Amino acid sequence: MPGVTYIEFNGAAHTVEVPVGTSLMRGAVDNNVPGIDADCGGECACATCHVYVDAAWLDKTGLPEAGSQEETMLSFAAAAQPNSRLSCQIKMREDLSGIVLRMPEGQH
Amino acid sequence: MDANVNFDAREDAYSRPLDSIDVSVPELYQNDVYQPYFERLRREDPVHYCADSKFGPYWSVTRYKDIMKVAINHQVFSSKWELGGVRLEDQVQGYERPSFIQMDEPDHGQRRMAVSPAVAPENLQRMEGIIRERTSRVLDELPHGRPFNWVQEVSIELTSRMLATLFDWPLEDRHRLMFWSDVTVCHVDTADAPVHSEAERYAELQKMAAAMKALWEERAGGNAPRYDLISMLAHSDATRHIDFRELLATCSLLIVGGNDTTRNSMSGGVWGLSQFPEQYQKLRENPELVPSLVSEIIRWHTPVLHLRRTALADFELGGKTIRKGDKVAMWFVSGNRDEEAIKDPHDLIVDRARAREHISFGFGVHRCVGNRLAELQLRILWEEILKRDLDIGVMDKPKYLRSNLIHGVRELPVQIH
Ligand code: HEM
Ligand code: FES
Numbered sequence: 032m033p034g035v036t037y038i039e040f041n042g043a044a045h046t047v048e049v050p051v052g053t054s055l056m057r058g059a060v061d062n063n064v065p066g067i068d069a070d071c072g073g074e075c076a077c078a079t080c081h082v083y084v085d086a087a088w089l090d091k092t093g094l095p096e097a098g099s100q101e102e103t104m105l106s107f108a109a110a111a112q113p114n115s116r117l118s119c120q121i122k123m124r125e126d127l128s129g130i131v132l133r134m135p136e137g138q139h
Numbered sequence: 140m141d142a143n144v145n146f147d148a149r150e151d152a153y154s155r156p157l158d159s160i161d162v163s164v165p166e167l168y169q170n171d172v173y174q175p176y177f178e179r180l181r182r183e184d185p186v187h188y189c190a191d192s193k194f195g196p197y198w199s200v201t202r203y204k205d206i207m208k209v210a211i212n213h214q215v216f217s218s219k220w221e222l223g224g225v226r227l228e229d230q231v232q233g234y235e236r237p238s239f240i241q242m243d244e245p246d247h248g249q250r251r252m253a254v255s256p257a258v259a260p261e262n263l264q265r266m267e268g269i270i271r272e273r274t275s276r277v278l279d280e281l282p283h284g285r286p287f288n289w290v291q292e293v294s295i296e297l298t299s300r301m302l303a304t305l306f307d308w309p310l311e312d313r314h315r316l317m318f319w320s321d322v323t324v325c326h327v328d329t330a331d332a333p334v335h336s337e338a339e340r341y342a343e344l345q346k347m348a349a350a351m352k353a354l355w356e357e358r359a360g361g362n363a364p365r366y367d368l369i370s371m372l373a374h375s376d377a378t379r380h381i382d383f384r385e386l387l388a389t390c391s392l393l394i395v396g397g398n399d400t401t402r403n404s405m406s407g408g409v410w411g412l413s414q415f416p417e418q419y420q421k422l423r424e425n426p427e428l429v430p431s432l433v434s435e436i437i438r439w440h441t442p443v444l445h446l447r448r449t450a451l452a453d454f455e456l457g458g459k460t461i462r463k464g465d466k467v468a469m470w471f472v473s474g475n476r477d478e479e480a481i482k483d484p485h486d487l488i489v490d491r492a493r494a495r496e497h498i499s500f501g502f503g504v505h506r507c508v509g510n511r512l513a514e515l516q517l518r519i520l521w522e523e524i525l526k527r528d529l530d531i532g533v534m535d536k537p538k539y540l541r542s543n544l545i546h547g548v549r550e551l552p553v554q555i556h
Contacts, residue, residue, distance in 0.1 A: 062345025070495045076502035079495075100211065103504060106248060109259040137473045139511050 033128030037082075040136045049123045055132065056080040056119035066134035073119035076124045078104040079138035080118045081111070084102055085131035089114055092130070109139040140165050148172035152179050156221050160184075160443065161192045162199055162470065163227050164542075165326055166522060168444060169541040174485075177201055177473035186457035194227040197447070197466040198459075199472040203480030203498055204270065205457055207446060211503040216448035216467060218505060220388075225446045226544050227468055228326070231337045236344075236388035240396075251508060253375030254393070257305065257368050257513045259440060266304065273300050274523045281555055286534055289551040293520075295403035298398040301516060305397050306390075307367035308349040308354070316382075320399050321346040323391045329541045331380045346395075348387035355386070368393055399545055400442035401513045405520060406537065406548035407440030411487040413498050413533035426525045431494045431519040438497030439487045441472040444546050446501065530556040 032048035035058050039045075049058030059067040059080075071077035084092050094116070095101035101120045105111050118132065140161045152160070152175035157447055167173040180201045188201040200206050211215050220241035223229040224460060230236065239250035256262060257334050277296050281287070299313040308316060325332040334340045351369060359367060359373040372378045372389065381389065412419045422428055445468045454461045461467060475497050476484040488494075500507035506514070519539045524531070532554045540547025 068495055070500075071502050072493070072496050074207055074211065074502070076207060077506060080312070103244075103248075107251060107255070107504065109176075109255065109510075135260075137263075137511065139255075139259050 033123060035127060036125070036131045037064045037066065038130075038131065038133045039064075040134050051123050051125060053106070053123050054118075054119045055082070055121045055123060055130075058123060059118065066138075067118060068138045069119060071119075074098045075104060075117060075120055078117060080110045081105070081108045081135050081138055082116055082118045083112055083135070084114045084116050085124040085133065086114065088127070088130045091127060092116060095120070107137070109137065110135045140167075143249065143526075149175040150448070150493050152176045155182050158188070158190065160187065161189045163189070163194050163197065163468070164387065165541045165543045168543060168546065169539050171536070171539055173472065174176070174476065175468065180238045181473060181477055181479075184338045186459045186461075187346055188459070190265065194229070195466065197227055197468055198461055199239050199468050199470055200456065201470050201477075202457070203474040203477040206469045206471065206474040206498055207502055208456065209467060210501055210505075212454075213243060214295055214451060215452050215454050216465045217246070218448060219243055222449040223447070223466065225448070227275075227445065227447050227466065228544075234337045234341045236391060237385050238392035239389035240392050247504065249377035250389070251383075251504075253358075253372055253378040254368055255517065257366060257371050259509060261367050266512075267515065270301065271519050273297065274516075274519050276527065278523055278527060281529075283555045289409055289531075289553045290402075290406045290548055291550075294402045296550070297313050297405065297516065297520065298402040301401070301512075302394065302398040305368050305393070305512075306351075306354070307365065307369065315347075315350075316394055317398065319343065319391065320394045323395050324399060324540075324542060324545045324547070326542060328384045340442050344387050347389060348383060350491045352383070352386060368397075395519055395545075396507070396509050399511075399547070401516050403442045403546055403548050404437055404440055404513065404517055406551045407442070407546070408436035408521070409531055409549055409553065410533060410537050411436060411439050412546070413531075415487045418487055418489045418546050422521075423525065423528065425490070426522070428489045428512075429518055429521045429525070431491065432489045432521060433514050434494040434497060435487055435489060437499045437513070438475045438481075440496070440546060441454075441475045441497075442546050443497050443499065443501075444542070444544055445470045446544075452515065470499075471498050471501070532556055 034046050035049045036046045037059050045064045047062040056069050068079035070079045101117050107114050185202045188195050197229040215311050218225050218241050220230050220235050220237045223312045224241045239247045299317050302316050303310045321333045354369050358370045450461050450465045500510045510519045534552040537548045538550040
């Protein structure tokens, strides 16, 4: 199974395997990786699964589509950056194996 | 629909014709008899039309999944005050309160971002120490061995101090903020409401806004960064030019948001745990469950009963067609007890799996901006209660507020043994 590395705000890194087709939010939650709350269970309705995508991977994940629900929800997240994504909106794929995601200071 | 205390709500809920069910009746919440009506609606008519109520015709959305659909679709379901706002009770003409909770994009978003930093994780860290110190003091001074009202001595005491801090308002004057909060949320036809007409309500809120305006002007000039809500509003490009009416509306939103809901969660939690003593025992043995308990209390109590939207277009939901212009109530208090979304929803379970997935904070662009602050205050309260191992005996059922909007606890008699 392809791997994903989640790095908490305090620097602690967790590398876990995430099945293809599963969201990167689920990958964290199902493996008890702290730092992602996912209060809406992946409906793109809470913005508490906010992550920063490592620059080297941005080409592959892409950014939220202009005008999308994800873009709107992200615009309200604390400390949003140009490489911010909602991890419930990224599905795991073979070519994302090794991807690195960083967490914000808190989900708000 | 009538809802006296001395009648069998379950019998009534299941025997009356479906279309006569009107869950907007405030007495249902005051007398704590609303659950059977929602249970029937969730099963038999989850998207329910009530043709005739005191607040006019309206739809009730009662299932978790359907509420989510309405909440995230701000393109179709508007919050605009011009269309009536976010309560079933329409804004009265001439007394509308144009705060950002009652605006659509882009006006809403710009303003929300002005206040959001005040309650974002970074600022909350600054507040944690002071919240803990106050909580400790209040708990240490509680009487032992004689009955008292938990709402007054703990919930109001703590949240009024918090509110004063958020506004950087004189602490000794904090009861005025609480008064204006009660003024904002009351139904003016309640016998012991603090005001009895819209005109009276507006006059009180004008006094509040004038006091806020004075602080605003003092702070707009200052350079040193300040973290209170007034300074944030006075310094943000999106809000520095708002007129007096919007200032009034925004402050009254923040006063209610910043205290009422949290206050009632503090009381609802004590009541809830008294109903599930084995859960309290589990909590005492596993204090690391406090964060999970906090989410569970917020679900179980559901401090905001409903919020309303107005449809901007026809919309199919649960096999019904909501028409453009219709009023739609999202009943959070029902969604949180939806058996299809939440296992054993009527039980308060301190180690519930995925406890955060409740619907009490709403979803979508208006989702509660203060949710982290609410959780922080509740977490500290329960950590400090457990640290002292307080044995809180609940003496009687709570007395609730007459409201279809705020799940308010007015009295909760307790005694510490
Ligand atoms: C347990 C406590 C709380 C509950 C259950 C709660 C509930 C809610 C809900 C359901 C909404 C959604 C509004 C909508 O969809 O139209 C909301 C919005 C809001 N809440 Fe809270 N709230 C709580 C605590 C707080 C606190 C502590 C603050 C302090 C600042 C606050 C400030 C606000 C504001 C300003 C909004 C409007 C957000 C917007 O329209 O973008 N709330 N709250
Ligand atoms: S889990 Fe709620 S937006 Fe991703």
